[in-house]
Amino acid sequence: MAVRDHRDRAAFAELFDYFAPRLKGFILRTGTGAAQAEEIVQEVMLTVWRKADQFDPSRAQVSAWIYQIARNRQIDMFRKESRPLPEELNQEPDTEPDASQVLGLEQEAARLKEALNNLKPEQREMIHQAYLGELTHKEISTRTGLPLGTIKSRIRLGLERLRHDLKDMR
Amino acid sequence: MTTISHHIPDSMLAAYAAGTLPAPFALVIATHVSMCSDCRASLEAHHVAGGVVLEDCAPASLSSDLKANVLDMLDQPFDDVPRPKRSGIYPGPVMEQLKGKPPRWKPLGGGVKQTILSSSDEGSARLLFIPAGQAVPDHGHNGLELTLVLQGSFSDDTGYFGTGDLEVADEDLEHIPIAGAGLPCICLAATDAPLRFNSLVPRLLQPIFRI
Numbered sequence A: 001m002a003v004r005d006h007r008d009r010a011a012f013a014e015l016f017d018y019f020a021p022r023l024k025g026f027i028l029r030t031g032t033g034a035a036q037a038e039e040i041v042q043e044v045m046l047t048v049w050r051k052a053d054q055f056d057p058s059r060a061q062v063s064a065w066i067y068q069i070a071r072n073r074q075i076d077m078f079r080k081e082s083r084p085l086p087e088e089l090n091q092e093p094d095t096e097p098d099a100s101q102v103l104g105l106e107q108e109a110a111r112l113k114e115a116l117n118n119l120k121p122e123q124r125e126m127i128h129q130a131y132l133g134e135l136t137h138k139e140i141s142t143r144t145g146l147p148l149g150t151i152k153s154r155i156r157l158g159l160e161r162l163r164h165d166l167k168d169m170r
Numbered sequence B: 001m002t003t004i005s006h007h008i009p010d011s012m013l014a015a016y017a018a019g020t021l022p023a024p025f026a027l028v029i030a031t032h033v034s035m036c037s038d039c040r041a042s043l044e045a046h047h048v049a050g051g052v053v054l055e056d057c058a059p060a061s062l063s064s065d066l067k068a069n070v071l072d073m074l075d076q077p078f079d080d081v082p083r084p085k086r087s088g089i090y091p092g093p094v095m096e097q098l099k100g101k102p103p104r105w106k107p108l109g110g111g112v113k114q115t116i117l118s119s120s121d122e123g124s125a126r127l128l129f130i131p132a133g134q135a136v137p138d139h140g141h142n143g144l145e146l147t148l149v150l151q152g153s154f155s156d157d158t159g160y161f162g163t164g165d166l167e168v169a170d171e172d173l174e175h176i177p178i179a180g181a182g183l184p185c186i187c188l189a190a191t192d193a194p195l196r197f198n199s200l201v202p203r204l205l206q207p208i209f210r211i
């Protein structure tokens, strides 16, 4: 990703043009007002820029990473304390991401996207609700229509590679 | 290094990714993920799904000056708050709750000790210290209880839980965990029921531990 490699403003501007309106749409759907939604968009996009060097495209997908930053930001806004996050893995600085792995992850994410888009409308809506934070864990576990298995099976290979990589990093 | 065999249920990992877990459970999940590469990888799968949902959301139009404002702010200095690091057997998320200090154990009797990490209407989280070979009579938790082994092991009717293993017990489970031989068992335990330590639990523990 060019933002990561060259801290290139032009690349960041492009990323902003693609993600910022979607992020705002996403945040609005969680019931946040428009002004506050833009405030969150601004903070999330700034975090993306500031943490770009920590982003490893062979281990994560850019939209997955931005989703995570956005949810953390939204949740922290409604709490006094910040939400518990896992330890960060030590990353070798300046290691080139493995291109085949980046591509593999992209392909699997695309397959997952396709699978989710092909779900019945009710199921797709339920996926949206779950990841927008509208369902409790009890609701997620009792709603039989929620295809959590699909999510894991579509990125199974990626998960295996990830596990393997992560084990090496410990 | 022991192999972890009891992992986070998918529904809980999805709820953690979406941020809807009660804080005490989120602490246990973040701690297990810090110890378990399988669950870290699965969590990433849920982030990918979240990213798909994000990309799928209808774009909303932005205020005309938002982009320019953000671009203007790119060079501003910022504080990068480092995440707390593991210390000994305590992973980063636990160290954060302990504010970087070692646990201050309070005896519960019979050599069992605890350190309360948090307690609110969302539930509670605490560290438990159980001497090797010692039984912990059922503590009568309300609601769901998550127990993550940080050191040593314990066994109950449902199985053996070694370091890194996570037990998910609903309130119907009448379990009597027994710490394994060897090192004392140190666990991170969380419930989603409001902790009524000042009334219920000591009352229950009183005859058992003779506090």
Ligand SMILES: [Zn+2]
Pocket (backbone or CB within 6 Å): B004, B006, B007, B008, B032, B036, B037, B038, B039, B040
């Ligand atoms: Zn696990």
